[in-house]
Each structure stands twice: as structure tokens, then as C-alpha cells.
Amino acid sequence: MREYLPRIADRVVAAALQTSGAVLIEGPKWCGKTWTAQQLAKSALFMQDPDRTAAYIQTASTQSSLLLQGETPRLLDEWQMAPVLWDAVRFAVDQRGQTGQFILTGSAVPTEGTTAHTGTGRISRRKMRPMSLFESGESNGAVSLAALFASHLDQSFGVTSVLTVEQLAFALARGGWPASVGESDQNALARAYDYMDAVIFTDVSRVDDVERNPARVRALLRSYARNVATMASAATIREDIAASDTSISDKTVAEYISALERIHVIENLPAWNPAVRSKTAVRSSVTRHFVDPSLAVAVLRSSPHGLLHDFETFGLLFESLCVRDLRVYASAHDGEVFHYRDKTGLDADAVVQLRDGRWGAIEVKMGAGGVDEGAANLLRLANRVDQGRMNSPSFLMVLTATQFGYRRPDGVLVVPIGCLKD
Numbered sequence: 001m002r003e004y005l006p007r008i009a010d011r012v013v014a015a016a017l018q019t020s021g022a023v024l025i026e027g028p029k030w031c032g033k034t035w036t037a038q039q040l041a042k043s044a045l046f047m048q049d050p051d052r053t054a055a056y057i058q059t060a061s062t063q064s065s066l067l068l069q070g071e072t073p074r075l076l077d078e079w080q081m082a083p084v085l086w087d088a089v090r091f092a093v094d095q096r097g098q099t100g101q102f103i104l105t106g107s108a109v110p111t112e113g114t115t116a117h118t119g120t121g122r123i124s125r126r127k128m129r130p131m132s133l134f135e136s137g138e139s140n141g142a143v144s145l146a147a148l149f150a151s152h153l154d155q156s157f158g159v160t161s162v163l164t165v166e167q168l169a170f171a172l173a174r175g176g177w178p179a180s181v182g183e184s185d186q187n188a189l190a191r192a193y194d195y196m197d198a199v200i201f202t203d204v205s206r207v208d209d210v211e212r213n214p215a216r217v218r219a220l221l222r223s224y225a226r227n228v229a230t231m232a233s234a235a236t237i238r239e240d241i242a243a244s245d246t247s248i249s250d251k252t253v254a255e256y257i258s259a260l261e262r263i264h265v266i267e268n269l270p271a272w273n274p275a276v277r278s279k280t281a282v283r284s285s286v287t288r289h290f291v292d293p294s295l296a297v298a299v300l301r302s303s304p305h306g307l308l309h310d311f312e313t314f315g316l317l318f319e320s321l322c323v324r325d326l327r328v329y330a331s332a333h334d335g336e337v338f339h340y341r342d343k344t345g346l347d348a349d350a351v352v353q354l355r356d357g358r359w360g361a362i363e364v365k366m367g368a369g370g371v372d373e374g375a376a377n378l379l380r381l382a383n384r385v386d387q388g389r390m391n392s393p394s395f396l397m398v399l400t401a402t403q404f405g406y407r408r409p410d411g412v413l414v415v416p417i418g419c420l421k422d
Contacts, residue, residue: 005178007135008332008422009036009128013103017073020124021093022102024079027128028264028291029107029203030195032178034077036128037103043070047081057082064088072101079104086123093122108207109262129267130176130292132328133321134421137181138163138171141421143405143413145329148395149358153413159405161418168401168418169304169314172321175294189303192294196221199295204259212256218299219245220256224266224288225296229319229349231285231341267291269323272338272351274359275389283341293320311366319349319364322399322417326350326362329422340381348381350399360395367402374398375412 009025013036016023025033038044045067047056059066060082068074068088079085089102104123133139142159163171173189174180180188200217223240238253260266268286276282290296296317297307307314327337335354340361341347350362361381363374378396385393397413405415 002179002182004035004039005131005135005137005181007032007036007128007131008328009126010039012126012331013037014040016124016126017100017103019099020122021096021099022089022104022123024104024106024123024125025128026106026109026125026264028130030177030179030191031128031130031291033105033107033128034075035178037075037077037105041073041075041103043072044075044077045070047076047078053081060084060088065092068092068102072098073103074101075103075105077105078107080106080108090122107264108203127331129324129328129331130294131178131181132176132325132421133163133171133417134325135328136171136176138167139325139418139420142419143415144421145326145333145335145352146422148360148397148413149333149354151394153407155407157405157407157413159415159419161403161405161416163401163416163418165401166304166308168318169307172293172314172317173297173302173304173307175292175297176324177292177294192292192298196295196298199260199263199265203263204256204265207259207263210255210259212259216241216245216248216252217256220253221260221265221295221299224290225300227288228293228296229287229289229316229323231283231287233285264291265295267327269337269339269350272340272348272353274340275386276342276384277386278384280346280384281343283343285341287339289320289323292324293317296320315366318366318401318417322362322364323350325417325420326352329420330354332422342384346377346380346384348378357391358394359391360393360397362397362399364399366400368400371398371400371408371414375408375410375414378412379410 013023027033064084076085134141175192177191180191200214204217205212219241223237234253238250241248267289269289270286271284273282330337330352333354335352338351340351348361349364353359361378363377365371365374382393397415400416402416405419407413
């Protein structure tokens with residue numbers, strides 16, 4: 001068995017078990033949910049065990065409490081295969097009155113109404129994503145998000161990344177799939193292609209037992225990939241698909257996107273809506289992202305070599321990779337990631353906000369040539385936010401694919417993605 005690589009989710013889930021009766025780990029398949037859960041669980045039920053699935057489902061429908069018996073925390077892997085387990089866990093948590101009883105994992109969100117109760121107050125939800133560059137060992141972790149929020153960086157701050165552009169292109173195309181890290185290049189790159197084929201031909205229909213046209217699913221995913229890291233509307237995506245499928249409707253596009261969100265293939269970035277000094281209208285549209293940029297590379301039938309010869313696409317996917325990593329790092333601090341754009345065109349690619357109100361804004365620029373523009377945007381945003389009603393920013397940062405990190409005279413930090421961690 002391959003060696004387990006520590007995950008940021010280890011600490012996140014362990015902390016949640018201290019305060020909740022049960023913890024649900026949600027996220028895309030292959031991202032390591034089960035492996036992480038097994039590090040914390042003391043007994044386990046694997047619903048996908050082909051020798052026992054039928055018996056488990058039958059038991060769940062007749063006396064589900066039998067499946068909950070075992071040393072705690074007890075892992076219920078892919079619980080949504082027997083949705084009644086959710087209500088059984090909620091009831092058991094109430095009866096036992098203790099924390100840390102169950103860990104549930106799920107790679108698909110069940111249809112609405114499948115469970116009788118929400119689980120509020122009993123089951124804590126935690127989102128798990130593919131590995132960040134720090135977890136896969138490709139970021140040296142010289143700069144932590146925790147230090148940025150604590151303002152613990154020296155005035156003479158300086159860091160160096162050893163991650164080359166070629167290595168970054170490979171890491172992006174390979175993705176943060178734990179089984180791919182440390183694999184041969186050929187096998188690692190093939191895994192994202194296999195993932196996409198499974199989504200297109202099986203997973204997107206299995207999530208709610210609605211048959212979906214694989215050609216349409218592929219076309220939608222390709223359009224998504226072409227519009228990644230943009231605020232493209234659903235209508236724009238439909239028009240893109242309509243070039244080869246004139247009969248597709250807005251409703252169909254919305255249904256397909258919803259199904260892809262429920263299996264955690266798509267994870268859009270919501271808009272940040274801060275208090276601002278002026279009456280400038282803040283845009284509320286999401287920016288389009290896959291849960292891992294390797295899926296966009298796969299559906300575009302590209303490769304590390306292809307990215308290095310198409311820097312426009314590489315730049316957009318690099319931004320998506322940065323968003324993935326920021327989401328992973330923010331999760332360690334009860335933080336969320338947003339984007340900002342207002343009607344004047346002022347934007348920030350990412351804003352990390354913690355529950356206590358602290359926030360930091362990030363612009364993503366692959367090369368050193370975009371740093372001045374990114375810093376200027378961030379300074380304008382900081383000036384536009386009403387800091388009498390909100391905290392002043394904990395940091396302003398341009399996140400790059402370059403080698404060197406430093407503090408600019410205007411206070412904006414330049415940080416290579418190959419130096420960032422939680």
C-alpha cells in the first residue's frame with residue numbers, strides 16, 4: 001500500500017470531530033476522502049464493497065442501526081448509496097449525546113428530499129478538494145496563509161521558489177489527485193483523462209438516475225474549460241455549445257451544470273460583497289472553475305506541452321490552480337474564497353475572508369510583467385472598501401508563477417505559488 005501523504009483536511013476533520021457528533025467529508029471522487037477518513041476512524045463500513053453492497057443496502061432499508069455498530073469514530077464511506085444512513089446517524093448522535101461518533105464520506109450530493117432531516121447541530125460538513133501544491137510537495141511552504149493573516153512577515157521578507165514553469169505545467173495537468181502524485185508522468189497524466197471519461201459517460205447520469213447525452217456533457221465541459229476563470233454566463237456557455245448543437249436550451253445547460261456541481265466536478269467562485277465607500281455596484285456573478293484544473297486540461301485534450309505553447313490558456317488555468325490551492329489553505333482557518341468585480345471593472349481574482357472578518361485580496365499574474373498592474377488593482381480595491389465598517393486588509397498579494405517573492409515599496413506582497421501553504 002502506498003504511503004499516506006498528510007493532508008490539511010486531517011486537522012480540519014479532527015477538529016470537527018471534537019465539536020460534532022458526526023462529520024461529513026464531501027468532495028470529488030479520487031481526492032482522498034476515504035484515505036483521510038481512515039486515518040481518524042477506528043471502524044469502517046465501505047458501501048462500495050462489491051461483495052457486500054447489496055447486503056448493506058438491504059440492511060439499511062430494514063434496520064439501519066446495525067450498520068452503525070462499531071468502534072468510534074465509525075466511517076460510513078459513500079453513505080449516499082443508502083441515504084437512510086443520514087437520518088440513522090442523526091438519530092444515533094442524539095441518542096448517544098457524544099462527539100466524534102461518525103465520519104461520513106460522499107462524492108455526490110443526494111437529490112433533495114432524500115433525507116428527512118438536515119442534520120443541523122449533529123452533522124458538521126467539511127469540503128475536501130484535491131491536493132494543493134504544498135500537500136503534493138511541490139510548494140516549499142515558505143509563506144503561510146496563517147502568517148499573512150497574523151501579519152508575521154518581516155519587512156525584509158524574501159522567498160524563493162524552485163518550481164519551474166515546466167514543472168508547474170506538469171503539476172497543473174496532472175492535478176492534485178493523491179494516486180497521481182509520485183506516479184510515472186504518463187500514468188499520472190492519464191488519470192485526469194480517465195476521470196473525465198467516467199464523468200461524461202457515467203457519473204453525471206448516475207448522480208440522479210437521469211440519462212444525459214455524453215456528447216452534450218463533453219461539449220458543456222469543453223465550453224466550461226474555455227471559459228475557466230471568467231464570469232461567463234450560462235447563456236454564453238449555451239451559445240458556445242449551440243455552435244454544434246443548436247437544439248440545446250438554457251434549461252438543459254442549467255440542469256447539466258447542476259449535476260456536475262453535485263458530483264463536485266465544477267466549483268464556481270462566488271462574488272465578494274464588501275461594504276464600499278462609494279455607491280459603485282458590485283457584480284454578483286460567479287467565476288467559472290473546475291474543482292481541479294487538470295479536468296479542464298483533460299477535456300480540452302491538452303497536456304503540459306500544450307500549455308507551454310498556449311500561454312493564454314495556461315494563464316487562465318494557472319489562476320484556477322491558485323484558486324484551488326487558496327481554497328485548500330483557507331479551509332484550515334475556517335476561511336472562504338471569493339472574487340471581486342464591480343461595474344467600473346475593478347477586480348480581484350481572489351479574496352480570502354475568515355469568520356472573524358479578517359480578509360486579504362489576491363491578484364494572480366503568471367509573470368513578473370503583470371505584477372505592477374496586479375498591485376495597482378489591489379491598492380485601489382483596498383481604498384474602495386469602507387474600512388470604517390470593515391477591517392482593513394490583512395494583506396494584499398500578487399500570486400505568481402515566478403521564482404522570487406518580496407514585499408514591494410507600496411506594501412503589496414509578491415508571492416510565488418511554489419512558496420505558499422496554509
